[in-house]
Amino acid sequence: MAIEDDDKPRKKISHEIGQDVSLLSVEELTERIALLNSEIARLQEAVSKKRASKDAANSFFKS
Numbered sequence: 001m002a003i004e005d006d007d008k009p010r011k012k013i014s015h016e017i018g019q020d021v022s023l024l025s026v027e028e029l030t031e032r033i034a035l036l037n038s039e040i041a042r043l044q045e046a047v048s049k050k051r052a053s054k055d056a057a058n059s060f061f062k063s
Contacts, residue, residue, distance in 0.1 A: 015032045024032070 013028075013031050013035050015035060021029060021032075
């Protein structure tokens with residue numbers, strides 16, 4: 001009976017900035033790019049929320 005790779009729990013993808021990527025496959029690099037793109041989007045959303053909050057506070061106190 002063959003054990004399928006799909007049955008194994010997948011190792012969580014993580015990436016450290018500056019990490020050596022020379023031993024990673026194209027698939028692994030693509031997964032990391034997707035991971036980093038989603039993290040960038042999450043951080044940009046946080047920045048937008050903080051700017052909106054700051055702008056609202058500035059507007060309230062300047063009135």
